[in-house]
Amino acid sequence: MQLSQSKCSLKANEGRWIYIWVNSMKLYQALRHVDKFRTVFDFGGREVAHWFPGHMAKGLKQMRANLKSVDCIIEIHDARISFLLYYTIKQNPVFQDTLSAKPHLLILNKMDLADLSNKQVQILAAALAESHVSSILLYYSYIYSAENPEELVPKVMDIIASKPRFNREEITNYCLMVIGVPNVGKSSLINSLRRTNLKKGRASRVGGEPGITKAVLTKIQVCERPIMYLLDTPGVLPPKIESVETGMKLALCGTILDHLVGEDIIADYLLYSLNRLGKFSYVDKYDLQEPSDDIQHVLKRIAVKLGKTQRVKAITGVGNVTITIPNYTAAAYDFIRAFRKGELGQVMLD
Ligand SMILES: Nc1nc2c(ncn2[C@@H]2O[C@H](COP(=O)(O)OP(=O)(O)OP(=O)(O)O)[C@@H](O)[C@H]2O)c(=O)[nH]1
Numbered sequence: 001m002q003l004s005q006s007k008c009s010l011k012a013n014e015g016r017w018i019y020i021w022v023n024s025m026k027l028y029q030a031l032r033h034v035d036k037f038r039t040v041f042d043f044g045g046r047e048v049a050h051w052f053p054g055h056m057a058k059g060l061k062q063m064r065a066n067l068k069s070v071d072c073i074i075e076i077h078d079a080r081i082s083f084l085l086y087y088t089i090k091q092n093p094v095f096q097d098t099l100s101a102k103p104h105l106l107i108l109n110k111m112d113l114a115d116l117s118n119k120q121v122q123i124l125a126a127a128l129a130e131s132h133v134s135s136i137l138l139y140y141s142y143i144y145s146a147e148n149p150e151e152l153v154p155k156v157m158d159i160i161a162s163k164p165r166f167n168r169e170e171i172t173n174y175c176l177m178v179i180g181v182p183n184v185g186k187s188s189l190i191n192s193l194r195r196t197n198l199k200k201g202r203a204s205r206v207g208g209e210p211g212i213t214k215a216v217l218t219k220i221q222v223c224e225r226p227i228m229y230l231l232d233t234p235g236v237l238p239p240k241i242e243s244v245e246t247g248m249k250l251a252l253c254g255t256i257l258d259h260l261v262g263e264d265i266i267a268d269y270l271l272y273s274l275n276r277l278g279k280f281s282y283v284d285k286y287d288l289q290e291p292s293d294d295i296q297h298v299l300k301r302i303a304v305k306l307g308k309t310q311r312v313k314a315i316t317g318v319g320n321v322t323i324t325i326p327n328y329t330a331a332a333y334d335f336i337r338a339f340r341k342g343e344l345g346q347v348m349l350d
Pocket residue numbers: 109110111112113140141142143144180181182183184185186187188189205206207208209210211212213214233234235341342
């Protein structure tokens with residue numbers, strides 16, 4: 001008995017040493033390549049992608065018209081780029097005055113995809129408190145919900161109670177407006193509130209692409225006691241995005257349609273970001289030998305691993321032949337999709 005126990009503990013120790021060794025090797029490999037990684041991304045003279053379709057302009061106009069009758073604004077951000085989005089929304093002329101005047105709840109969504117190790121979220125909370133924004137910060141993730149949706153209604157009630165009711169005599173039911181850039185999870189939030197508070201199915205369309213919610217200002221009931229409605233709004237971006245890098249981060253998190261920026265450059269920016277952040281799980285996922293900063297090489301490996309290759313006719317020195325080439329676009333698409341699903345690790349892009 002004693003013998004088998006000590007054998008077990010020997011095995012356990014062995015396992016631990018193997019684990020430490022494997023991870024040290026990974027770290028060593030990663031450090032070996034640090035010098036090779038780009039420290040600056042070359043945008044190749046690209047212009048900022050402008051995506052301000054008709055429904056956004058119309059949506060903003062309607063939001064402005066409805067803001068008066070709203071009791072509380074719920075501003076929702078992707079936690080991975082929360083600073084960037086917070087200032088993007090703040091700069092939008094439609095919200096500039098209203099945001100500080102109205103009861104206001106700030107939600108950081110997609111927490112399951114965010115790297116929380118370097119306390120950026122806490123820094124944001126401190127910055128908010130300092131700038132005297134009348135808001136409460138709530139962390140939320142509809143899949144791995146740490147703070148559950150049932151917390152939201154009491155928090156909203158607290159904020160509303162803390163502000164004078166300047167726009168309505170007597171409140172019998174509450175109207176909230178949810179705002180944010182496209183694809184941050186506004187509709188998912190609404191659906192999950194309905195599920196939790198009303199035990200009802202989804203009322204808002206959810207999708208992996210930006211711009212799913214186009215019907216402007218749909219008023220959806222999300223709670224019975226107290227009666228609470230939520231205005232789902234189309235995601236809005238500012239008419240002018242401040243810089244190419246901001247645009248690239250927005251694209252990487254799926255708030256701008258991929259083809260407007262280009263899958264190839266988004267994939268390259270993703271590789272640059274992962275290397276800069278020391279997130280090398282793509283190496284194992286796609287059977288690479290080591291981290292690389294060369295997007296062509298990485299996409300080639302991805303294409304081969306996933307069998308995404310094409311046979312094409314080519315003219316070479318030996319005449320007409322059929323050769324197999326990697327489908328770079330399909331590989332880039334898979335790389336970006338894996339990142340958005342959190343398969344390449346948790347990140348903070350701010
Ligand atoms: N991993 C993760 N994915 C989420 C979370 N919340 C939403 N999503 C996903 O993000 C995508 C966009 O969600 P939506 O709820 O449609 O976003 P939206 O803000 O309403 O989008 P628009 O209609 O384009 O403005 C969907 O694929 C959701 O499944 C989250 O907390 N974690």
